[in-house]
Amino acid sequence: MEALIVLFASGLISLFAAFAKKPWLVMATAVGGLLLTIALIINQLATGKALLTLNYEGLQFDYISLMYALATTVLTLLMISIGYERFKEHPEHTGEYIGLLIISSTGAFIMFAFTDMFMFFLGLVILSLPIYVMAGSNKKDIRSNESALKYFLTGSFATGIILFGIAWIYGATGSFKLAEIGSAAMSNADNSLMLVGILMILGAFLFKVGAAPFHFWSPDVYEGAPHSVTGFMASVVKLAAFGAFLKMFLWAFGNPELKAFWSPALAVLIIVTLFVGNLSALRQVTLKRLLAYSSISHGGYTLLVILTSGLTSLYDMWFYMTAYGFSMVGIIAVGIAVNDQEDKIESLRGLGQRNPLLTVVAVVSILSLAGIPPTAGFFGKYMVFSAAWSSYWWVVIIALINSAISIYYYLKVLGVMVSKSETPQEKIKLSPLTTIALLVSLVGMLGLAIVTPFII
Amino acid sequence: MELLLFILPVFFALSVLVMPQSFVRVYGLLGGLATLVVTIGLICTYNVEGGMHLFISKNWIPQYGLTLNFGYDAVSLMMLVLTSGLVPLILLSNYKNELASNRLFTSMVFFMQLGLIGVFVALDGIWFYIFWEITLIPIYLIAWWFGAPERKAALVKFFIYTFVGSLAMLASIIGIKAFAPSFAYGDLIAATFESKEVAFWLMAGFFLAFAIKVPIFPFHTWQPDTYTKAPMAGTMLLSGIMLKMALYGMIRWMLPLFPEALDCATTPIIVLATIGVVYGAIIAIKQGDMKRLFAFASMSHVGLIAAGIMTASVDAITGSVLQMLNHGLVAVGLFLAVDVIERRLNTRQLSDLGGLAKQAPKFAFWFAALAFVSVSVPFSSGFIGEFMLLKGLYSYDWIIGVVAGTTLILGAVYTFRAYQLSMYGPVKFEGFSDLHWSELLVFAIIIITVVVLGVYPAAVIDFVEPSVKSILELVTTSTPSGL
Numbered sequence: 001m002e003a004l005i006v007l008f009a010s011g012l013i014s015l016f017a018a019f020a021k022k023p024w025l026v027m028a029t030a031v032g033g034l035l036l037t038i039a040l041i042i043n044q045l046a047t048g049k050a051l052l053t054l055n056y057e058g059l060q061f062d063y064i065s066l067m068y069a070l071a072t073t074v075l076t077l078l079m080i081s082i083g084y085e086r087f088k089e090h091p092e093h094t095g096e097y098i099g100l101l102i103i104s105s106t107g108a109f110i111m112f113a114f115t116d117m118f119m120f121f122l123g124l125v126i127l128s129l130p131i132y133v134m135a136g137s138n139k140k141d142i143r144s145n146e147s148a149l150k151y152f153l154t155g156s157f158a159t160g161i162i163l164f165g166i167a168w169i170y171g172a173t174g175s176f177k178l179a180e181i182g183s184a185a186m187s188n189a190d191n192s193l194m195l196v197g198i199l200m201i202l203g204a205f206l207f208k209v210g211a212a213p214f215h216f217w218s219p220d221v222y223e224g225a226p227h228s229v230t231g232f233m234a235s236v237v238k239l240a241a242f243g244a245f246l247k248m249f250l251w252a253f254g255n256p257e258l259k260a261f262w263s264p265a266l267a268v269l270i271i272v273t274l275f276v277g278n279l280s281a282l283r284q285v286t287l288k289r290l291l292a293y294s295s296i297s298h299g300g301y302t303l304l305v306i307l308t309s310g311l312t313s314l315y316d317m318w319f320y321m322t323a324y325g326f327s328m329v330g331i332i333a334v335g336i337a338v339n340d341q342e343d344k345i346e347s348l349r350g351l352g353q354r355n356p357l358l359t360v361v362a363v364v365s366i367l368s369l370a371g372i373p374p375t376a377g378f379f380g381k382y383m384v385f386s387a388a389w390s391s392y393w394w395v396v397i398i399a400l401i402n403s404a405i406s407i408y409y410y411l412k413v414l415g416v417m418v419s420k421s422e423t424p425q426e427k428i429k430l431s432p433l434t435t436i437a438l439l440v441s442l443v444g445m446l447g448l449a450i451v452t453p454f455i456i
Numbered sequence: 457m458e459l460l461l462f463i464l465p466v467f468f469a470l471s472v473l474v475m476p477q478s479f480v481r482v483y484g485l486l487g488g489l490a491t492l493v494v495t496i497g498l499i500c501t502y503n504v505e506g507g508m509h510l511f512i513s514k515n516w517i518p519q520y521g522l523t524l525n526f527g528y529d530a531v532s533l534m535m536l537v538l539t540s541g542l543v544p545l546i547l548l549s550n551y552k553n554e555l556a557s558n559r560l561f562t563s564m565v566f567f568m569q570l571g572l573i574g575v576f577v578a579l580d581g582i583w584f585y586i587f588w589e590i591t592l593i594p595i596y597l598i599a600w601w602f603g604a605p606e607r608k609a610a611l612v613k614f615f616i617y618t619f620v621g622s623l624a625m626l627a628s629i630i631g632i633k634a635f636a637p638s639f640a641y642g643d644l645i646a647a648t649f650e651s652k653e654v655a656f657w658l659m660a661g662f663f664l665a666f667a668i669k670v671p672i673f674p675f676h677t678w679q680p681d682t683y684t685k686a687p688m689a690g691t692m693l694l695s696g697i698m699l700k701m702a703l704y705g706m707i708r709w710m711l712p713l714f715p716e717a718l719d720c721a722t723t724p725i726i727v728l729a730t731i732g733v734v735y736g737a738i739i740a741i742k743q744g745d746m747k748r749l750f751a752f753a754s755m756s757h758v759g760l761i762a763a764g765i766m767t768a769s770v771d772a773i774t775g776s777v778l779q780m781l782n783h784g785l786v787a788v789g790l791f792l793a794v795d796v797i798e799r800r801l802n803t804r805q806l807s808d809l810g811g812l813a814k815q816a817p818k819f820a821f822w823f824a825a826l827a828f829v830s831v832s833v834p835f836s837s838g839f840i841g842e843f844m845l846l847k848g849l850y851s852y853d854w855i856i857g858v859v860a861g862t863t864l865i866l867g868a869v870y871t872f873r874a875y876q877l878s879m880y881g882p883v884k885f886e887g888f889s890d891l892h893w894s895e896l897l898v899f900a901i902i903i904i905t906v907v908v909l910g911v912y913p914a915a916v917i918d919f920v921e922p923s924v925k926s927i928l929e930l931v932t933t934s935t936p937s938g939l
Contacts, residue, residue, distance in 0.1 A: 312520070367593065374586050385626075385627075386521075386630045408616060456519055
């Protein structure tokens, strides 16, 4: 709880620090606040797994939600660090960029810790609103405006549907609390109010995480938004959305009778999502659109966790999305450093000569996205697949086939990055902040599996 | 001491990146030799009757059934010594060209070695898979950076082929876990499947991965292109060591894991492998490009090894281990011979070559020795290896034995055709300089090793046989022993 307050306060202070028109001051405030948040979370985590049920009426910080909060804060910090070079080009707006991203991440906190629907909705809105603004932060760029408008219109529509779904659930069970909904669902699993509500929430969640056939917004939004915002959407926002998705479907709608109702639909949509994401990614020529489709396909893999809803699901999801977030840091840093207006994949040619460290991190990131050992991406995939195997082996086989498809476009990016370019290009100089962020994400990608025995 | 097997390659792979350019090739050789010394140390201290020697055995993440189990028996040790022996040989054979002074190349070779060593000592399904995949990245990068100009399509094909195979294996590994408490080798072996059908499909996943890597007909179409387009060092790594991973995987994993499925899977696999033996040899006869020729020859040779392994008899598997050592050495030698020609003349086409023997007598001698060794003349290790393999195949089914036996005749045809067309006849090139000492050294080491093994094969056979027997016990009883 202290962490949440500190995080929100640092977001606010960053906003106001912008009055000084000194970008470094904003950045210092933000980094200080985020580091303090991380320290507070780690302090709470260290007090022991069993003791941790800090309950605040609607918000409950247990071990796993603190883990999600930790991942959120670290990823936010990394994304802000690599985006800072671009933020400070507009000194008068730096405060807004950084402050809004931090405030958005407080929404993510709430989306892991909620125990009732009201809090969940609050978290969702806090998470989404700043991102609608941030997607349009390149005011002069028409694509950025398109991105913001598309994201806002479709996103608010989905938020409305979630709210409507919550109302139906309330009608069926008479409660906003997850636990009470869960126990009420035991007795009347065939209540049609309940089922309609679940379908609405399911659809809206699938929209938020960009699963097919609700994915059409995401390539355009990803493409138009500035790089660091794209990265933030792909890492933190997805982590939050998936975390809340899993928590709600595990706690409130997880009993076997209800699950038998929604799981077939989800299984089919996972398969559709995987094929849509991977097949569309094959032909992309711009980096951000490729990332968008790759992100859709990763959404498909992650949805397998929700389909399984087993013992280790919360940790599987955490691991998968954290690993994915770390790899996003590497790739987005490349996009920012290369700074190509067209954002062509071809412009990454010769990256190895321009900056070896950046290339190493980017290559490991690509390998992690493709799920090649020994990166965290592989362990994430392994956890997800092995948990799902016993009841949904046929979906796992399809997911593996999709991994095989995906290797083609990852390999394409990888090949371009490690190739020599014909024309000599100038070296890329990384700021110290970016270098640190890259090293952290590299360590994260290689070390997440190693620390697993100590944190699970 | 066993941990040095992991530490040394990682150390050399990273430290070579900061070495001064002129020192890289010597440093690379030193690194390769260091691991070789460790491996030989392990062989000397290994107790032949001791079965599996586990040097790490720990739980890692019990919630996911992941363990840290690493160990070796005589079969693994033979593969380890092959790996650590071939790495310095491959570096030495490139000693004269700029590749050996390239930091990235040397580093990638050591990463490759790390993956290979891991594959040969992993006794946990997931770790086996992890190391199996780790080898893919360095070989891909080596070929990508240093390969022939029109390499890209071939490499993407290679990567996707092998990756698909690996994913099938991953599916199978995850699938077996449903019947076992953890991924530890002993647990996986002890798993009993609910039906023969399940065992068969899980085995199919492993088979696909191994069949693509070996490659067994009809999964071989990536191989000639990749071998041709990769730089010579990459081809040596691929054919010398990397495909041994798959053959080793068949012995260590595929046979003991799925004894239930063997009775319906053995015959088709042996037939496919035997088709590959004849098919590869016949195509090799027609090739004009020497590298492509030896690529198909390699496919023919390893097809025989794969067929022999599938008979699951002690003699054939012991022979296959011997033949793997032999093939690794000979393949490196033959590809080096091609490289010697290509580096000097910029062509590998047999139609362009001729009369080299007059200008380079030393090369002619060693190439001839290699040619004889590769067609398995008596007193070379190939003779013993192929004899044991063919004996195993003949007693499995005489028709297959006879068909596979034609490899001896066909092998002589394509090898000597290549030798004759390139070395004899009218002189087409002037100024072909004879062997550099580093090349000569590589040829000499290979020939001497092969001949020593051919004269005294018992050194390997007696060493390996107890381990092979205990592996085959797992196949016949499907209950773990000695673990």
